[in-house]
Amino acid sequence: MTEFSLRDTFGDFLVEYGKEESQLVVLDSDLSSSTRTFKFAQKYPDRFFNMGIAEQNTIGSALGFAISGKIPIVSGFSIFTTGRAWEFIRLACHDNLNVKIVATHGGFVGEDGSTHNALEDLSLMSILPNMRVLVPIDHIELIEMLKFAIHNQGPFYIRLPRHPFPQIHESNYHFELGKPEVLKEGNEIGLIGTGFGGILAYQSAESLEKELNTSLKVINLSSIKPIDTIELKNQVKDLKGIIIIEEHNLYCGVGSLVARLLSEETHPIMKFIGIKDSFGQSGKREILLDKYGLNVRTLKEKIKSLL
Amino acid sequence: MKSMDLSKSEEKKFLLDVIEIKKIILSMIHTVQSGHPGGSLSCANLIYLLYTKIMAINPENPRWDGRDFFILSKGHAAPALYAVLSKIGFIDPKELESLRQYGSQLQGHPVKNNDIGIEISTGSLGMGLSIGIGCALASKLDQNDKKIYVLLGDGELNEGVIWEAAMAANQYKLDNLIAIIDRNGIQSDGSTEEIMALEPLSDKWRAFGWQVIEVDGSDLNASINAFKVAKETIGKPSIIISYLIKGAEVSFMENTKKFHGRPPNDEEYLNAINELNKIEKDIISGAFN
Numbered sequence: 001m002t003e004f005s006l007r008d009t010f011g012d013f014l015v016e017y018g019k020e021e022s023q024l025v026v027l028d029s030d031l032s033s034s035t036r037t038f039k040f041a042q043k044y045p046d047r048f049f050n051m052g053i054a055e056q057n058t059i060g061s062a063l064g065f066a067i068s069g070k071i072p073i074v075s076g077f078s079i080f081t082t083g084r085a086w087e088f089i090r091l092a093c094h095d096n097l098n099v100k101i102v103a104t105h106g107g108f109v110g111e112d113g114s115t116h117n118a119l120e121d122l123s124l125m126s127i128l129p130n131m132r133v134l135v136p137i138d139h140i141e142l143i144e145m146l147k148f149a150i151h152n153q154g155p156f157y158i159r160l161p162r163h164p165f166p167q168i169h170e171s172n173y174h175f176e177l178g179k180p181e182v183l184k185e186g187n188e189i190g191l192i193g194t195g196f197g198g199i200l201a202y203q204s205a206e207s208l209e210k211e212l213n214t215s216l217k218v219i220n221l222s223s224i225k226p227i228d229t230i231e232l233k234n235q236v237k238d239l240k241g242i243i244i245i246e247e248h249n250l251y252c253g254v255g256s257l258v259a260r261l262l263s264e265e266t267h268p269i270m271k272f273i274g275i276k277d278s279f280g281q282s283g284k285r286e287i288l289l290d291k292y293g294l295n296v297r298t299l300k301e302k303i304k305s306l307l
Numbered sequence: 308m309k310s311m312d313l314s315k316s317e318e319k320k321f322l323l324d325v326i327e328i329k330k331i332i333l334s335m336i337h338t339v340q341s342g343h344p345g346g347s348l349s350c351a352n353l354i355y356l357l358y359t360k361i362m363a364i365n366p367e368n369p370r371w372d373g374r375d376f377f378i379l380s381k382g383h384a385a386p387a388l389y390a391v392l393s394k395i396g397f398i399d400p401k402e403l404e405s406l407r408q409y410g411s412q413l414q415g416h417p418v419k420n421n422d423i424g425i426e427i428s429t430g431s432l433g434m435g436l437s438i439g440i441g442c443a444l445a446s447k448l449d450q451n452d453k454k455i456y457v458l459l460g461d462g463e464l465n466e467g468v469i470w471e472a473a474m475a476a477n478q479y480k481l482d483n484l485i486a487i488i489d490r491n492g493i494q495s496d497g498s499t500e501e502i503m504a505l506e507p508l509s510d511k512w513r514a515f516g517w518q519v520i521e522v523d524g525s526d527l528n529a530s531i532n533a534f535k536v537a538k539e540t541i542g543k544p545s546i547i548i549s550y551l552i553k554g555a556e557v558s559f560m561e562n563t564k565k566f567h568g569r570p571p572n573d574e575e576y577l578n579a580i581n582e583l584n585k586i587e588k589d590i591i592s593g594a595f596n
Contacts, residue, residue, distance in 0.1 A: 025448070049444060052478070057437045057471035064441020064455075067376075067419075067427055070448070072441070087431060095419040095428050 003164035007104050009139040010160060011036025013146050014073065015043045021150060025065055027051055027074045029058045035075040035104045055080050059088035059099070066097040071150060078103040078118030078159060086124055092155045093128040099156075100149045101125075106135070106159035107196065107247035108289065113282035118159075119275050122194075123252035125157040126225045132156045132177065133225040135195040137202075138168045141222055144175035152177075161195065161247075163285050168202060168220070178228040180235055186217035189306055190235070190242035190268065194221050194254045196294065197245030197273065204296045212303055224254055229261045236262070241269040241306030247294060250274040271302040312528040313360075319590060321359070321527060324394060325352045326587045329556060330580060331390040335406040337576040342407060342415065345554040345566040346460060347387040349491040353524060353549055354379070354391045357456055361534045369397045369424035375453055376426050376442050380435020381460035381489060382416035383568070388425075389413050397424040433466025435459065436486060440475050443484040443544075454538065457486045462494025465503045470515070476544040477516030484544045485537045486517075490524075491553040495567050509548055517546045524549035557582050 018024050018040055030053045032038040041048035051058040055076060062072035074081065081103045082089065092099040109116045125133045132149070134156065136142035142160065149156035168183065180192070183202050186209070191201035198220040205216045219235060221227070221244075236242050244255035255272040262270070275292050289295060313321065328351050336342035357377060358364060365371035379388050386406065392398040398413070405411035412420055416430025429435055439457040446453040463469065476484055490508070492499050499505050509519045518540045522533040530549065537545035553567070554560025557579040560571075571579055588594075 025445075046448065049479075051475055052471075054468075054471035054475070056468040057440070057475055060434055060437020060468065060472065061441035061444065061475065063427065063434075064438040064443070065445050066441070067438070068442050068445030068449075070445050088434060088437070091428060091431070091434060097427075 004139040006160045007036045011039035014040040055084040059085040078106040078121045082121040093130040104160045105162045110285045114279040117280040137198045140169040178226040181220040184218040186215040188215040190217045190239045192219045193245040196247045243271045245273040328390040332386040343383040349551045350489040351387040378435040382430030432463040436472035443481040473515040481544045486546045493553040524551035
């Protein structure tokens with residue numbers, strides 16, 4: 001299956017959108033070739049600001065741009081941006097400022113290893129009031145999310161992977177903030193995936209249905225915050241069980257969020273697939289995903305345990 | 308350079324206003340029995356100077372587009388900011404007594420509120436200069452003549468991100484950015500030089516590419532001229548190291564860490580007000596200075 005680099009999509013989007021949105025400014029912390037913001041820098045050098053290897057000052061400056069009426073888009077690696085500059089991001093959220101963080105290298109980064117993995121970012125961002133946290137499942141959804149973020153006031157965090165993702169959506173897909181998107185109908189077990197978790201669920205659902213003689217519903221939970229809880233409850237209420245799949249630490253991750261939202265009322269049994277309290281390590285991404293349990297084998301076991 | 312000295316009567320009025328502001332600061336902090344008197348008294352005259360003689364503002368409209376930006380990076384001096392904003396008409400004086408209390412928009416540290424002239428929330432130290440850089444870059448982009456003023460505490464310079472910002476302001480030649488250091492020499496736990504030495508401070512900023520202006524912060528005309536130099540500086544950011552006194556003009560609060568973050572009790576409050584009343588009389592009679 002053809003795969004698409006979401007980083008390239010992001011870089012190309014900035015170039016295209018920079019033309020019609022004159023208030024857009026882009027900030028990076030010396031990673032513009034990796035994050036692809038260099039494309040914007042080449043086209044609009046006056047509106048691109050390389051702030052050096054200084055994530056705190058990068059986000060801090062974005063706050064200043066925001067209170068001056070600009071729409072700052074900040075990019076960088078997920079873990080450095082969300083971790084090092086967290087308190088500046090907290091201030092952006094505290095003051096509900098128009099700062100858009102689009103971080104690459106979310107989840108497993110591969111060979112760069114555990115220091116560079118971002119398996120905590122969704123938790124760090126979701127805990128902040130006013131923040132909207134989005135994880136696209138493919139490049140089509142990413143473009144929709146970027147447009148949405150730019151056209152809606154307030155802080156956003158959009159997490160991109162380092163590695164390419166396959167195309168899941170048709171080109172006419174329309175993103176709705178908060179809405180759990182049903183990718184495939186089914187009536188016994190629900191697979192709720194974020195980012196790669198959604199891809200894993202979607203790509204393996206049909207064969208697992210046949211193999212296990214069940215019916216699987218697949219939900220793309222790309223809007224981590226907010227989540228339309230009523231819609232989510234409706235989507236899962238008649239299911240026997242659900243499995244939440246994420247490329248993130250299971251502690252305080254997407255599964256935890258979903259569990260909290262569903263647990264106040266009668267709900268299906270929940271199972272979780274994600275990284276079990278680890279920073280990960282170096283290695284090829286597909287090997288890491290497999291070793292840390294984000295694979296069809298684990299998914300199959302979890303489904304069986306619910307049947 | 309031609310100086311911009313105030314007339315004697317202008318200076319007298321300014322000094323009397325500052326005393327009134329200091330009384331308000333102490334009253335607010337005493338009422339709620341919480342707050343930072345030392346670092347509010349040190350920079351009260353400086354903030355008042357900015358709002359009355361230095362910055363472009365519209366007293367009728369805190370949101371006026373043409374305004375200069377002020378960022379109180381040392382957010383614990385909020386009482387000084389609130390007192391000044393009430394003096395210039397952005398805050399209803401009746402609101403001042405609600406400082407730090409439930410439901411008040413005058414929180415312990417400033418919270419963004421464009422209705423009363425607060426551009427951004429501050430209080431977590433070290434953040435204001437970076438924010439100022441974004442504002443200054445935006446103004447350059449818009450080709451307006453807005454100036455960005457950031458007031459830093461000296462203890463605040465311990466924060467590493469200050470020096471990230473110092474590099475960036477030089478990199479982008481932000482001559483529309485004017486930082487001011489309240490160089491009172493005392494931070495929460497003691498003298499700045501004992502806790503985490505800053506000196507040679509002016510050399511540090513010069514080495515980072517800034518125009519450095521040192522001034523006795525109690526000298527009104529010298530301060531005005533320091534800002535004039537900063538405003539006229541082209542091609543680099545300016546920093547005014549303003550030598551001020553922690554707890555200034557209340558003898559037992561001066562040069563001590565004791566009143567950094569502790570309010571005066573009833574007796575101390577009355578003594579402080581008496582001292583300020585005495586200074587006020589001296590200013591009126593001309594005996595001050």
